[in-house]
Amino acid sequence: MTIATDFGSRGGILAERNLKYVLIAPAVFIILLIGLYPILHSLVVSFQDVSALFENYDFVGFMNYSRLFGDERLWYAMLHTLVITAIALPIELVLGLLMAQLFLDKMPFRQVMVALAIIPSVLSPVVVGAGWRLMFDDRYGPINAVIRLLFNERFSLPWVVDPIAVYPALLITEVWQWTPFMFLMLYAALSNVDQSLEEAAKIDGAGYWSIFFKIALPAIWPVMAIALIIRALDLVRIFDIVWVLTRGGPGTFTETISIYLYQRGFRQFETSYTAAMVFVIVIVLSVLVIWCLRRMEMTGAKSR
Amino acid sequence: MRRDQVNMWWRFAVALLVILIVTFPVYWLFSMAFKTPDEIFSFPPVWFPGSFYIDNFKTMWRTDDLVPVWNSIIIASISTVISLGLGTICAYSMARFRTGGDNFAIWVLSQRMLPPIAIVFPLFLAYAFLGWVDTWHGMILVYTAFNLPFVIWMMRGYIQDVPVELEESSLVDGCTRWQSLIRVVLPMSRTGLFATGVFTFIFTWNEFAFAFVLTRDGVLTFPVHVSHYFGALSTYWGKVGVISLIATLPVFFTVAFLQRYIVRGMSMGALKG
Numbered sequence: 001m002t003i004a005t006d007f008g009s010r011g012g013i014l015a016e017r018n019l020k021y022v023l024i025a026p027a028v029f030i031i032l033l034i035g036l037y038p039i040l041h042s043l044v045v046s047f048q049d050v051s052a053l054f055e056n057y058d059f060v061g062f063m064n065y066s067r068l069f070g071d072e073r074l075w076y077a078m079l080h081t082l083v084i085t086a087i088a089l090p091i092e093l094v095l096g097l098l099m100a101q102l103f104l105d106k107m108p109f110r111q112v113m114v115a116l117a118i119i120p121s122v123l124s125p126v127v128v129g130a131g132w133r134l135m136f137d138d139r140y141g142p143i144n145a146v147i148r149l150l151f152n153e154r155f156s157l158p159w160v161v162d163p164i165a166v167y168p169a170l171l172i173t174e175v176w177q178w179t180p181f182m183f184l185m186l187y188a189a190l191s192n193v194d195q196s197l198e199e200a201a202k203i204d205g206a207g208y209w210s211i212f213f214k215i216a217l218p219a220i221w222p223v224m225a226i227a228l229i230i231r232a233l234d235l236v237r238i239f240d241i242v243w244v245l246t247r248g249g250p251g252t253f254t255e256t257i258s259i260y261l262y263q264r265g266f267r268q269f270e271t272s273y274t275a276a277m278v279f280v281i282v283i284v285l286s287v288l289v290i291w292c293l294r295r296m297e298m299t300g301a302k303s304r
Numbered sequence: 305m306r307r308d309q310v311n312m313w314w315r316f317a318v319a320l321l322v323i324l325i326v327t328f329p330v331y332w333l334f335s336m337a338f339k340t341p342d343e344i345f346s347f348p349p350v351w352f353p354g355s356f357y358i359d360n361f362k363t364m365w366r367t368d369d370l371v372p373v374w375n376s377i378i379i380a381s382i383s384t385v386i387s388l389g390l391g392t393i394c395a396y397s398m399a400r401f402r403t404g405g406d407n408f409a410i411w412v413l414s415q416r417m418l419p420p421i422a423i424v425f426p427l428f429l430a431y432a433f434l435g436w437v438d439t440w441h442g443m444i445l446v447y448t449a450f451n452l453p454f455v456i457w458m459m460r461g462y463i464q465d466v467p468v469e470l471e472e473s474s475l476v477d478g479c480t481r482w483q484s485l486i487r488v489v490l491p492m493s494r495t496g497l498f499a500t501g502v503f504t505f506i507f508t509w510n511e512f513a514f515a516f517v518l519t520r521d522g523v524l525t526f527p528v529h530v531s532h533y534f535g536a537l538s539t540y541w542g543k544v545g546v547i548s549l550i551a552t553l554p555v556f557f558t559v560a561f562l563q564r565y566i567v568r569g570m571s572m573g574a575l576k577g
Contacts, residue, residue, distance in 0.1 A: 034449030038426030237419030
């Protein structure tokens with residue numbers, strides 16, 4: 001794709017052969033400054049022993065790292081994150097697909113309804129958390145009010161406090177906010193599926209589901225894979241919704257990896273230990289992310 | 305009525321139900337802005353505000369409660385403009401000269417996917433050392449860095465779509481690279497640039513984790529301010545309603561009007577490699 005022309009004839013720093021590096025330099029500099037520097041910094045600090053109580057800048061070896069393995073709270077945080085991801089992701093996918101199918105055919109006010117349907121995904125997660133805290137309130141919340149109306153007039157469940165209900169509450173909020181994102185991606189992809197293929201299959205007597213699985217699904221697969229990867233990576237680092245709804249409580253019952261990092265680093269000021277966690281998490285996630293992106297490149301390339 | 309017409313009305317009914325479920329929580333939060341304290345804390349809940357009560361707005365206006373919205377506007381606008389500028393020239397270099405190849409492109413995008421809380425912890429230590437916590441330039445720098453990978457990724461796809469021949473002919477006509485970038489490539493990819501800008505702004509506008517850690521009260525952004533209203537004992541729901549409403553409506557309208565761009569931007573930008 002390179003254009004071989006002679007525009008570097010003026011020489012100097014803006015010469016053609018330098019220009020391409022000059023153009024990427026500022027962006028790369030800023031990304032390295034904010035992205036890479038902190039990681040290197042945490043690598044250094046993680047081999048020291050710095051905390052709110054005392055500052056020991058000597059090399060202490062892998063002390064902080066070996067502590068990670070015995071840290072039950074960290075393992076539970078990972079488990080909680082995994083549970084949220086494993087439940088929310090398939091639900092968002094299925095609901096998003098159903099919504100996309102629903103809005104695919106003509107109906108009155110379709111444009112307006114699609115615009116309304118994607119509102120949750122463009123809201124700030126903090127605003128979403130605020131809204132759902134109100135919804136889940138045990139006395140003043142509409143959800144309990146409806147349950148009282150329909151089933152049991154004494155019903156009063158403090159959703160975001162009671163261990164029985166806190167995960168459903170988090171998952172409902174998460175699914176409510178991000179299903180519309182899934183819907184929008186899949187809706188766009190499904191609108192581009194070749195109609196004539198589906199018509200032909202219909203004439204050949206193929207049923208609704210076999211058309212969906214044999215024609216529509218393979219066609220939208222690349223977009224679906226990307227949507228799933230984006231959501232999975234977002235779910236693994238989930239912070240804001242959980243913070244606003246439960247702060248990881250009751251106790252540490254809904255503490256996710258991000259919340260735990262925050263508590264250790266900014267509430268208990270265990271600087272070195274947090275740095276060790278940050279380093280491990282960033283390395284593990286980087287490998288995971290780069291692997292996912294490579295897969296994505298490949299599916300993307302195939303679809304073109 | 306014909307059979308598929310009956311079918312359509314059924315689907316329409318289901319669609320209305322879906323829209324109700326999707327919009328009700330938003331309505332409920334916004335309704336707080338117009339409710340009296342008695343209505344907010346009434347048992348059973350009051351479904352509609354009884355009167356057009358605007359004291360919440362007046363109180364917010366009198367106190368400094370809306371300043372964070374203003375801070376958010378400034379931080380999000382400036383960092384959007386900077387990341388669009390720097391990101392676009394970087395994307396141009398990558399699209400036209402294949403600078404760095406695929407590995408570089410993947411590395412850039414991977415920077416966007418790391419957990420903000422993990423990045424912000426060491427960043428906080430550095431900022432504390434430099435005295436950058438709670439400063440305009442500190443926040444703008446963080447968000448610029450956070451948005452750059454996204455801008456680069458999107459713009460690289462859009463610039464690859466601009467026919468190379470057009471640019472070559474402008475070069476032959478005596479334009480420099482910069483001129484051809486500004487006069488040929490940017491106008492040709494303006495839809496993409498626009499969509500990318502809207503996304504970048506919304507991301508920054510809504511972001512919580514970075515601002516939560518790196519601001520105090522000088523350059524507090526609105527999501528952090530909202531989170532401060534949740535007290536241990538009481539929550540100022542009227543205020544939460546007002547600030548959510550004011551901070552969300554602009555985003556609503558942008559998305560409603562630009563629905564087409566956004567749908568295309570989301571699926572296409574993601575697919576271009």
